[in-house]
Amino acid sequence: MNEICICPVCRRKFGKQVRLVREAKRYICPQGHSFDISAKGYVNLLSPAAGAHGDNRDMVLARSRLLDSGIYAPFRDALVELLSDLPADATVWDSGCGEGYYTSAAAKCADGITVYGSDLSTAALTAAHKRCPSLSLVAASSYALPAGDATCDALLCLFAPEAADEFLRILKPGGRLILGIPGKRHLFGLKELLYDTPYENAPHDPTLYGFTLIENREVKYDIRITDPALIRSLFEMTPYAYRTGAVGKQRLQTVEALNTELHFHLLHYRKTQID
Numbered sequence: 444m445n446e447i448c449i450c451p452v453c454r455r456k457f458g459k460q461v462r463l464v465r466e467a468k469r470y471i472c473p474q475g476h477s478f479d480i481s482a483k484g485y486v487n488l489l490s491p492a493a494g495a496h497g498d499n500r501d502m503v504l505a506r507s508r509l510l511d512s513g514i515y516a517p518f519r520d521a522l523v524e525l526l527s528d529l530p531a532d533a534t535v536w537d538s539g540c541g542e543g544y545y546t547s548a549a550a551k552c553a554d555g556i557t558v559y560g561s562d563l564s565t566a567a568l569t570a571a572h573k574r575c576p577s578l579s580l581v582a583a584s585s586y587a588l589p590a591g592d593a594t595c596d597a598l599l600c601l602f603a604p605e606a607a608d609e610f611l612r613i614l615k616p617g618g619r620l621i622l623g624i625p626g627k628r629h630l631f632g633l634k635e636l637l638y639d640t641p642y643e644n645a646p647h648d649p650t651l652y653g654f655t656l657i658e659n660r661e662v663k664y665d666i667r668i669t670d671p672a673l674i675r676s677l678f679e680m681t682p683y684a685y686r687t688g689a690v691g692k693q694r695l696q697t698v699e700a701l702n703t704e705l706h707f708h709l710l711h712y713r714k715t716q717i718d
């Protein structure tokens with residue numbers, strides 16, 4: 444477990460240096476920097492100065508309920524199909540893994556596959572461990588991934604910050620990057636409810652330095668949600684939760700059913716070989 448992880452302070456590999464210090468399990472690097480292994484199933488590799496970040500427990504629970512309703516299952520299944528030809532001993536890193544819905548699906552792609560998930564939110568990592576105890580989970584920023592250079596066969600970044608330099612660094616030569624991004628019609632039915640003049644999402648430029656795009660897979664389908672609590676959970680996990688005015692929020696409070704498109708792109712890249 445956590446064999447590829449490096450100390451976020453001095454960047455040396457931990458190796459097998461897991462010790463008990465005052466009855467708490469800790470990771471200790473060769474330079475003596477040490478990090479808690481939480482009883483909740485993750486290692487905290489954030490520097491102590493970083494403080495608490497990310498989604499809180501209520502946000503994580505709402506997101507888990509929404510994902511467990513199955514509305515994102517076709518997108519998850521498309522992702523799993525892209526990963527299905529990974530070698531059985533592959534190492535996969537999910538950057539910004541949240542509560543592990545996609546991470547756990549990746550872990551089931553093959554026996555023997557090792558899947559790491561990183562997120563700033565320890566509440567999300569706690570939920571991810573409950574969802575799939577075999578995941579190797581670390582609290583870390585996407586912009587400072589605590590993995591050694593050229594250690595991963597594939598990297599997932601699904602609706603999470605694109606830290607392309609870090610992704611390049613930790614991928615093996617020829618390694619694969621899968622970005623999940625919203626398409627132009629994503630949640631358009633929700634936007635029609637919230638806004639008088641909804642706009643489609645701007646197109647995403649898939650150019651990424653250091654990577655070659657090998658496939659742009661579009662996933663698009665319609666959903667209907669008839670549970671008002673789930674509709675509000677869906678709203679809360681979108682950027683619109685911060686941008687919507689009082690009128691839109693009032694419409695959301697009274698709506699009993701929502702019909703909307705879900706529209707995604709899975710951008711599948713290979714790390715460009717440099718001769």
Ligand SMILES: [Zn+2]
Nearest residue numbers: 450453472476
């Ligand atoms: Zn260290």
